[in-house]
Amino acid sequence: MSETLTKAAARNIFYGGTVFFFVVFGVLVADSVTDAIAIAKVNPITPSVAAGKRIWERHACFDCHTLFGEGARFAPELGNVWLRYGGDKDPDGARESLKQWIKNQPTRVEGRHQMPHFDLTEQQLDQIVDYLRWTSRVNTQNWPPHISG
Amino acid sequence: MKYESQGVAKLYFFGALTLFSAQLVFGLLGAILYVAPTSLPDFLPFSVVRMIHTNALVVWLLMGFFGATYYLIPEEAETELHSPGLAKLQFWLFFGAAGAAVVGYLFGYYDGRSYLEQPLYIKIGIVVVALMFLYNVSMTVLKGRKTVISNILLLGLWGIAVFFLFAFYVPSNTVLDKMFWWWVVHLWVEGVWELVLASILAFLMIKLTGVDREVVEKWLYVIVSLTLFTGILGTGHHYYWIGTPAYWQWIGSIFSALEVVPFFAIVIFAFSMVYKGGRRHPNKAALLWSLGCSVTAFFGAGVWGFLHTLAPVNYYTHGTQITAAHGHLAFYGAYAMINLAMFTYAMPQLLNRAPYNQTLNMISFWIITGGVAFMTAALTLAGVVQVHLQRVMGMAYMDVQAQLGMFYWLRLGGGLAVILGLVLYLVSLLAPGKASAPASASYVPAE
Ligand code: HEM
Ligand code: HEM
Ligand SMILES: [Fe+2]
Numbered sequence: 001m002s003e004t005l006t007k008a009a010a011r012n013i014f015y016g017g018t019v020f021f022f023v024v025f026g027v028l029v030a031d032s033v034t035d036a037i038a039i040a041k042v043n044p045i046t047p048s049v050a051a052g053k054r055i056w057e058r059h060a061c062f063d064c065h066t067l068f069g070e071g072a073r074f075a076p077e078l079g080n081v082w083l084r085y086g087g088d089k090d091p092d093g094a095r096e097s098l099k100q101w102i103k104n105q106p107t108r109v110e111g112r113h114q115m116p117h118f119d120l121t122e123q124q125l126d127q128i129v130d131y132l133r134w135t136s137r138v139n140t141q142n143w144p145p146h147i148s149g
Numbered sequence: 150m151k152y153e154s155q156g157v158a159k160l161y162f163f164g165a166l167t168l169f170s171a172q173l174v175f176g177l178l179g180a181i182l183y184v185a186p187t188s189l190p191d192f193l194p195f196s197v198v199r200m201i202h203t204n205a206l207v208v209w210l211l212m213g214f215f216g217a218t219y220y221l222i223p224e225e226a227e228t229e230l231h232s233p234g235l236a237k238l239q240f241w242l243f244f245g246a247a248g249a250a251v252v253g254y255l256f257g258y259y260d261g262r263s264y265l266e267q268p269l270y271i272k273i274g275i276v277v278v279a280l281m282f283l284y285n286v287s288m289t290v291l292k293g294r295k296t297v298i299s300n301i302l303l304l305g306l307w308g309i310a311v312f313f314l315f316a317f318y319v320p321s322n323t324v325l326d327k328m329f330w331w332w333v334v335h336l337w338v339e340g341v342w343e344l345v346l347a348s349i350l351a352f353l354m355i356k357l358t359g360v361d362r363e364v365v366e367k368w369l370y371v372i373v374s375l376t377l378f379t380g381i382l383g384t385g386h387h388y389y390w391i392g393t394p395a396y397w398q399w400i401g402s403i404f405s406a407l408e409v410v411p412f413f414a415i416v417i418f419a420f421s422m423v424y425k426g427g428r429r430h431p432n433k434a435a436l437l438w439s440l441g442c443s444v445t446a447f448f449g450a451g452v453w454g455f456l457h458t459l460a461p462v463n464y465y466t467h468g469t470q471i472t473a474a475h476g477h478l479a480f481y482g483a484y485a486m487i488n489l490a491m492f493t494y495a496m497p498q499l500l501n502r503a504p505y506n507q508t509l510n511m512i513s514f515w516i517i518t519g520g521v522a523f524m525t526a527a528l529t530l531a532g533v534v535q536v537h538l539q540r541v542m543g544m545a546y547m548d549v550q551a552q553l554g555m556f557y558w559l560r561l562g563g564g565l566a567v568i569l570g571l572v573l574y575l576v577s578l579l580a581p582g583k584a585s586a587p588a589s590a591s592y593v594p595a596e
Contacts, residue, residue: 017377
């Protein structure tokens, strides 16, 4: 390493630069946080949506599925599953199909990835559907490219 | 071994290797579920298998970092550890918490987000363990010699603990939740963990090549500067499609593309130190792992990261098998390999032997690394097909999976090779070597 860069200078650049970039990052994140809080005004997080999210966490759905492309890659993307089931046109039909789908697992079809059976009450199933309806309304910059996820 | 208290590292290294073995077994089960989804009993769904695989990974890497720190801090600070007893207690608490978590997972006790599935009381236990650790090493450094290596290492370790606190923040707003989930995951592996990686590698370079400390320290500052200047704003590459504003597509693309630079600098650093140093340390296997780490990290994090980090590309590849390919080579190259390098370097001294079973160790290097590279290749091909069928053509996820069977079988084969390699590695490290020749007389450890 060249002689022009002294160790003390290198150290100062490191600490100074790190603080600088962290501050810039913090400002941008603060802006995005404001934005995210505003989302909740038009797309309210009702107690039922929040409860649905807790079920999502409690049963580790994300350890098979992706949501907004994050999680595991063993099962379909669910951020937009509400739309995939036609929830924007026929909300009642979509709700029934989604609940029925979850109740019918596992399929035990040979060679096909399996989803376990979860002991969920009707109310919990409604909550999880409410949560998936909420996620489908988040502006994800047009991701995924196709409704299939 | 110059200081008695460095001996506690042995416990950590054994613990880490135990969990590494468990990680690979569960990785293999996950790979089996991809190709034969109905072959395992109902209490082992893919989700549970995956959380044990990823959690065991993170815990063994951290355990290795803790052990490496306890090993190198006394030499850097030129003093005994503040409290070896506390270090042992900390180990058993950590190992116990990891065991409790795994057993709990098998019985359905989990809660959280990906990588952070630990129930609340385990998370609190992790914080307690981290505090015990940070107290112990900080006190040691404070009373002894302060080097750049120990400063950067400590900064990285404190950073790990601080960012882990975001594991406790789980807002009901999923957009916020995801933003701050990455403060643990991304700011760990592309931020503070890289500080730990760079300082352990710097320590190994001084010991193995005998190069001047002044030179290494300047390099260290340059590497960690490049890391944080790019990696902090590079977080933006996870803020493209999660409900956050579109400006992240620019910021994330530009800064994360630059994250390749520090990984390249690490390669140049490692090789030029060997070139300059000229010392022939008898532990050639440790040098192979160190150099291999720098190169594999560059490919896994740098090249495979760059592959999908630009927003217009990530739009198509996001959350596909491409991500899994990158995740494996990056974690293995950067963090598994630096640990395996440290174990290889330190174990002979911890067991009071000359470097032994060198050839077997080096064979295991090639088999494990080859196996992970093969898995990465298989997943990359699977990912390319998946991106085309699902993201370009718009086919349904499950229909696409039906087309990928061959690649998943190849991944399973790569995984078996990795497991074979680990067995050889363990034998080389633990079995008493027949050629326990004393280290060459001319060899003097570097300061
Ligand atoms: C040693 C350092 C690194 C490690 C251990 C690592 C590991 C990972 C892992 C495990 C994931 C998957 C996260 C999930 O569960 O969703 C991931 C995602 C990602 N990584 Fe890295 N990474 C590293 C460095 C990099 C670098 C340097 C770049 C860019 C040049 C990069 C680009 C990405 C991108 C773009 C994603 C998101 C993939 C997606 O959209 O699905 N990574 N990384
Ligand atoms: C026996 C060898 C291994 C096998 C068969 C294996 C298999 C798997 C499988 C099936 C998954 C789940 C992927 C998904 O979500 O769909 C996974 C995830 C993961 N594995 Fe491994 N693995 C192995 C070794 C390793 C090693 C050596 C590392 C790193 C040192 C590693 C790091 C990870 C990470 C970070 C994830 C989470 C990111 C992701 O889902 O892609 N694995 N592995
Ligand atoms: Fe990242």
